[in-house]
Amino acid sequence: MPNDDVQTTGKVTIFDVAEASGVSYGTVSRVINNDPHVRPATRARVMDAIQRLGYVINRQAQSLARGQTHVIGVLVPELGNGYIGEIMRGIDGELDQAGYDLMLFTTHRRAAKEANYVASLVQGVVEGLLLVLPRNPADYLGVLSARKFPHVLIDHQGIDTTSPAVGATNWQGAFVATEYLIGLGHRRIGFITGSMDLGCAQDRLEGYKAALRAHHLPICPELIYEGDFFQHAGVQGANALLDLPEPPSAIFASNDVMAMGAMDAVRHRGLRVPDDISIIGFDNIPQSAVLLPPLTTVQQPLEQMGRVATQMLFDMLQEPGKRTSRIELPTELIVRQSTAPYRNRIG
Amino acid sequence: MPNDDVQTTGKVTIFDVAEASGVSYGTVSRVINNDPHVRPATRARVMDAIQRLGYVINRQAQSLARGQTHVIGVLVPELGNGYIGEIMRGIDGELDQAGYDLMLFTTHRRAAKEANYVASLVQGVVEGLLLVLPRNPADYLGVLSARKFPHVLIDHQGIDTTSPAVGATNWQGAFVATEYLIGLGHRRIGFITGSMDLGCAQDRLEGYKAALRAHHLPICPELIYEGDFFQHAGVQGANALLDLPEPPSAIFASNDVMAMGAMDAVRHRGLRVPDDISIIGFDNIPQSAVLLPPLTTVQQPLEQMGRVATQMLFDMLQEPGKRTSRIELPTELIVRQSTAPYRNRIG
DNA sequence: GTGAAAGCGCTAACAG
């Protein structure tokens, strides 16, 4: 066998470097870790050897020896949805600052398998876990808590658990938005819900109802359409609402994506937004600002939620005892041009 | 110090299990790895101990000993964009089947730091790398190739490198789409480009021009608006095009997001799609099917690109020598309702 | 079948 070092590409170890630079094992380690107790000349010699040999540290071994990986795991239900993307942006940014790496898991993956796959999979490689919008976390939350594995939920809402979590004030956001519509003179306000298995969707509906109640307006079941957070539901919801004998003059969709669907449906019927129908969304995804008309919506501090959750996780990592609680970040009404004062419909 | 085993949560090792079940060190390892050379009774005893102690394998140590991590890295420019989400879905699915985990890196992170951070960061923890839509890969592609580090580019296009890659037939897609518009009778066709620093954007523009040429139609510079793949560019592009003394009767946007922007702009001017202006996009993102009207577009097999790239990477992992080439997956024209035969404008 | 022992590549005392 002539050259069997083809396989060995990059297989330069700390030992090779030591040999090449004529120092010992541990000294190379010191150089690598910027230990100040190394004579400049020695350091230079080692650095040189590192360059020449193309040595690169083996994180795997380092992690094992040190007992920490500097990797945190993020569990998301799915990718490609702008909503989660925003949260991820926050997580990513925070992780970057701290020099941590990110391991991504999708819920659907292996969802069928053992409930504690999260814990077992993660053990040893991930120092902590961020759970984004968990759907049925009952499966693994127990394991996580029992093992005292550091983790925090993001946008959980309404899940009965003691796990630390960060969410947004969905109830208040919906309340304020509804109140704004009422202030504009609207009396019949349609509502398109999100997936009702999600706490945030429930909270938004409750906020809407509470605002109606607060202003002594009736809560009409026919004005509440059950959606699922997808655009299609916005289209169908708006159509259903507009087909009512006594249609609403404003529609509040539980998220921007459905609001966009509703806007399309409204226009498709030859009605105008906001002249004929006011529309308001929830989330304030980037796109909603560039629609025509720009969408009035309730901003959810998505990126910030990601940041805060990550910081909380770091806190837990540093002080295992510290009981970090659940926090809710404020939502904010963003008034743009898809809403207008109530006036009688021409028809 | 009363109980100091709080820190030790989950710190059960293979050694503890061995002791508890009265077997040796290595036997436990055999059980864990489903080695058939273990007497059922022994296996049962070990399994029991594992259960009782709540032992969970340390992937870190396993990886070090085995010399493989079962983790592959994915480098993306950004999250939260539906386009990348689709690709990720494909990657994720394929990885799942193979039992691999996914480490996510964003380009912006540490982008400023050393060019070979990719290689160094990745060494030892990631077995291979998937580079999605790399913008200026010149920085690290060299290192990757030099080290023969397994990697494949996704939707690279026009980057002069020998790295294996998978893309889509952008040129052909644009050609076919333009030809379709011409077949509909359109003669002045506006074009909104993508970020021209991306190969795919260039290819699409060239495909458009080629189709025009093939049908002996003039290529008018004023009909080509330089966009950037974002919605806003679609709005501005459409406005610029429609403000022309001799506006186009159809607009071809280099991606669906800009096509959506263009649709909004057209409608905002009181014109109708497709009656007054035909609009065609590129990508076929999920949303484009639920627009009103549904968008005619060129489908890019995004998810499949992710799948194929991942498979290519696995091939490389198994046969390091094997020279996998660059492949292009076919695009396909999806005709929906945003395009219609040409007719003279009323105005 | 099962035990013993030699690493995987690195860190972290502990001497000197």
Next chain:
DNA sequence: CTGTTAGCGCTTTCAC
């Protein structure tokens, strides 16, 4: 300042 030496937790020959 630098060399030496135990491990980190697991895999994997090699014997018995």
